[in-house]
Amino acid sequence: MRYLPVELNGKPIGYVYVSTRTRRASFVRILSSQDNTAGFEAAMKWSERLERARRKPYLDKAVAEWIGAPQDEKAGRIPEGARFTTAESVEALTRLANPGYSKPPLPSASGYLPDGAPVDRPATAAPLDTWRTDDPDTYRMATDKPVLYLPVRAADGTLLGHLWASQADEDNAAGFARDTRADAAASRAAGVWLDRLNAYRRQGLAPREALQRVRAYPADPVAGAVPQDARAKEAGSSKELRLLGRR
Structure with a gap:
């Protein structure tokens, strides 16, 4: 892989890789480079960009088009003159970006972590576990095709x-689109819900089935809950839904 x-404002925030x-x-992501909200926004922006790049005949050339392009306020930029570097594996690149970091424990359906602590303990404030935007252990972070969605309150x-x-x-693809009016509370909730969704992914559940199962989680101080009477609605894409949360 290459x-x-x-970087963002001259500071490294992550790496874009292409499989060979x-x-x-x-x-x-370089998890230590940004707070949860900024890092998540950068990951989402790159996920959308790479989704478009995959439609082109040569993926590496499509990605290379961003070298030297103007900086995006959320995604940053690939510096002028940057060249592809080779890594042995995604794991090796992850260690380069986040040396010594280990994934936090997943919250259970009961709203408690495996050791019995509630999900609102400080562990849930750890960096969002968005190692990369196309992780085989997670759902894809963006899609330009129709999605179903449920509110979290x-x-x-x-x-x-x-x-x-x-x-x-x-x-x-599946995820949590924050409502920016809820500010930090929405970011904390996102961390819990993304962990829950990723647990379903590792169980092999299809995205729509995972969306149905999230209704079973009881309300808790961090994640909130899906209202019992909520009905799934449709949006044209994940980006359209994210824009809804900024109104």
Whole structure:
């Protein structure tokens, strides 16, 4: 695999890599470089970019087109003059980006971690576990095809965001679109819901089935809950849903 550096305002924030064996490309975050919200926004932006790049005949050339392009306020830029560097594996690149980092424990359906601690303990404030945007252990972070979504609300009724899943199983995409009006509370909820979705992915569930199962989670102080009477609605794409959360 080959990769390129990504920086924001001159500071490294991650790497974009292209597989030499498959049509796979992804963004690997440097978790220590940004807070949760900024890092998640950067990952989402690159996920959308790489989704478009995969439609072109030569994926590596499509990615190389961003070398020296103007900086995006969220995704940053690939510096002028950058060249592809080779890495042995995604794991090796992940270690380069995040040396010594290990994944936090997943919250269970009961709202408690395996050791019995509630999900609102400090562990849930760890960096969002978005190692890369096309991780085989996670659903894809974006799709330009129709999605189904459900609202997530805090105990006081505040809308924290929407859980979504691709309608087509082959898209294998699902995620949590924050409502920016909820600010930090939405970011904390996103961390918990993404961990829950990724647990379903590792169980082999299709995105739509995972979306149905999230209804079973009881309300908790961090993640909120899907209202019992909520009905799934449709959006044209994950990006359309994210824009809904910025109104």
